[in-house]
Amino acid sequence: MTSPLAAAAPPRLWCSFLLGTECFAVAAAAVVEVLRSRRLTRVPMAARGVLGLIHLRGRIVPVIDPAEPLAVSRRQTGPSGPTLVITAGDEWYGLLVDDMLDVVEIPPQRVEHPTGGIPLGLGTFALTDRLVHLLDPERMMQSLTGQRPAAGMRPPRS
DSSP states (O other), X not given: OOOHHHHHSOOEEEXXXXXXXXXXXXXXXXXXEEESSOOOBOOTTOBXXXXXXXXXXXXXXXXXXXXXXXXXXXXXXXXXXXXXXXXXXXXXXXXXXXXXXXXXXXXXGGOBOOSSSXXXXXXXXXXXXXXXXXXXXXXXXXXXHTOOBXXXXXXXXX
């Protein structure tokens, strides 16, 4: 059911991208920029989804692989796709994606809020050729920061 507030709300802009064959989007207001190339510094004992760090305009930005928390199989192997730099809270994060798509205007009243599906999503929107999963960057980053280090890696003993 659509609330009166959502019915009156203007369309929002969403930056869409592919992970494997699935289409996702984050609010365009949360996007800092898209990097086509970057020098990634590996981080020993980082959480499983953290691929490394980049230095961007005086900030240290963790680059995340969102495929695992979203339960999606990637098309590409390795960190070769574009990096979508987003804000979540006061922090910047890079999301490694397979391909960048378009900025899409989505009216809030047309967003479906399913009871199941992607736990980090805000809902879905049907384009003419695909379903777009709308993501919440803050929930995504919170889920990643709670992950343990990759298998076989242990934090140092104190």
